[in-house]
Amino acid sequence: MNITEYFRSNNVDAESIELIVTIPTYKRPQQLKLTLQSLVNQTIDKKFAVIVMDNHEGAEGAQSAKSFMTSADLNGADLNGADLNGIVILAHDRGNCHAYNAGWKTALLEFKNFRYLAVIDDDEVADPRWLEELVNTAEIFGTDLVGGPQIQQFKAEAHNVWKRHPVFLPHYERTEPVPILYSSGNVLISRHVLEHMPSPHLDPMFNFIGGGDSDFYSRCKREGFTFAWCNSAQVLEDVPSQRATFKWVNARSLRNGSISSIIDTKRSRNRLKTLAKSLVLLGISPFRSAISAIKNRSIVIGLYHVQVAIGRLLAEIGVINEQYRNPENK
Missing domain, CATH: 3.90.550.10 (Spore Coat Polysaccharide Biosynthesis Protein SpsA; Chain A)
Known part of the structure; x- marks a missing residue:
């Protein structure tokens, strides 16, 4: 070190x-x-x-x-x-x-x-x-x-x-x-x-x-x-101010999903199991997002479940947003 x-x-x-x-x-x-x-x-x-x-x-x-x-x-x-x-x-x-x-x-x-x-x-x-x-x-x-x-x-x-x-x-x-x-x-x-x-x-x-x-x-x-x-x-x-934007929140939400998938894979050491979980979450995410949007009276907030699910799936194919690569923009 x-x-x-x-x-x-x-x-x-x-x-x-x-x-x-x-x-x-x-x-x-x-x-x-x-x-x-x-x-x-x-x-x-x-x-x-x-x-x-x-x-x-x-x-x-x-x-x-x-x-x-x-x-x-x-x-x-x-x-x-x-x-x-x-x-x-x-x-x-x-x-x-x-x-x-x-x-x-x-x-x-x-x-x-x-x-x-x-x-x-x-x-x-x-x-x-x-x-x-x-x-x-x-x-x-x-x-x-x-x-x-x-x-x-x-x-x-x-x-x-x-x-x-x-x-x-x-x-x-x-x-x-x-x-x-x-x-x-x-x-x-x-x-x-x-x-x-x-x-x-x-x-x-x-x-x-x-x-x-x-x-x-x-x-x-x-x-x-x-x-x-x-x-x-x-x-x-x-x-x-740059964080209080849809662009930043979308990137952070996708990143949260990616991190969740990576940690699941490390924990289970079973890539197929993690992929299956990611596909299930993607499948139910529109329903979870709809319920959240109604509850919070906000489509943007409701989208979070879909964004996290997409982020998990992107991680499965190696697409991950490195938000900390440029910390002044994170």
């Missing part, structure tokens, strides 16, 4: 760190500072450290993180960035999964006593009680992984239909144990999960299509690890 340490804050006391927060970043230097500031504002009384993984050769994110951690000023505002314990690394192998793997490997090597590792994306801002709520939920339910909602923040001009579309909505609505998680943009993982699961944790085959997190959770479930959802552990995520 090709990793270079770019910066380490002076106040990193590895032995006393109980929590790690990892942040993969790619060409979002200003948004990253807002993410880091939301971590400064956390109310949790446990000591935590931040690991920023920059996956772009220009290292804009690494420079931004270093600037934040060594300065208390952004546009004249006092950010107390120097209060963060942190390490900034360069993950030189391009790809979403490589960035995550670099951060998780660094956490295991550098911090011998942490109990939990959390993940937040570089376009998200955490609620002040985010970490506290995730940890409390893990300990209350005794689960190994805990997810939380990514609350989408749309531009004022965004049509209301996108705010209700499945690609933008959290998978669960209540704090409770759940069968599985799907997203890594807001998650807490127990250390023993990372120690048990083989490295690399996220399969690089998902680097540019996404879904490495869903595949990881699927493998964790097969190993007997348990999951919970914490509805109060919220992060706010900006939705760029």
Whole structure:
């Protein structure tokens, strides 16, 4: 794994760190500072450290993180960035999964006593009680992984239909144990999960299509690890204008179907079985879409089931949209 340490804050006391927060970043230097500031504002009384993984050769994110951690000023505002314990690394192998793997490997090597590792994306801002709520939920339910909602923040001009579309909505609505998680943009993982699961944790085959997190959770479930959802552990995520369009939502829906097919094939190791499932889902998808369209009073929302089914079938013939190939457009 090709990793270079770019910066380490002076106040990193590895032995006393109980929590790690990892942040993969790619060409979002200003948004990253807002993410880091939301971590400064956390109310949790446990000591935590931040690991920023920059996956772009220009290292804009690494420079931004270093600037934040060594300065208390952004546009004249006092950010107390120097209060963060942190390490900034360069993950030189391009790809979403490589960035995550670099951060998780660094956490295991550098911090011998942490109990939990959390993940937040570089376009998200955490609620002040985010970490506290995730940890409390893990300990209350005794689960190994805990997810939380990514609350989408749309531009004022965004049509209301996108705010209700499945690609933008959290998978669960209540704090409770759940069968599985799907997203890594807001998650807490127990250390023993990372120690048990083989490295690399996220399969690089998902680097540019996404879904490495869903595949990881699927493998964790097969190993007997348990999951919970914490509805109060919220992060706010900006939705760029280009995402609130039919073109982007259609691409994401097709991609979701492709990922589902790929994970099914990996799990069953039976291509014909996955193909049969994809054909069945395609056959019933018009009926599911019609019911959804009527229920939601939206043809666009109703189309989701058909789009996912088509995406599954496209994956069977090797046609997959690599939305993460150009992350600035994802």
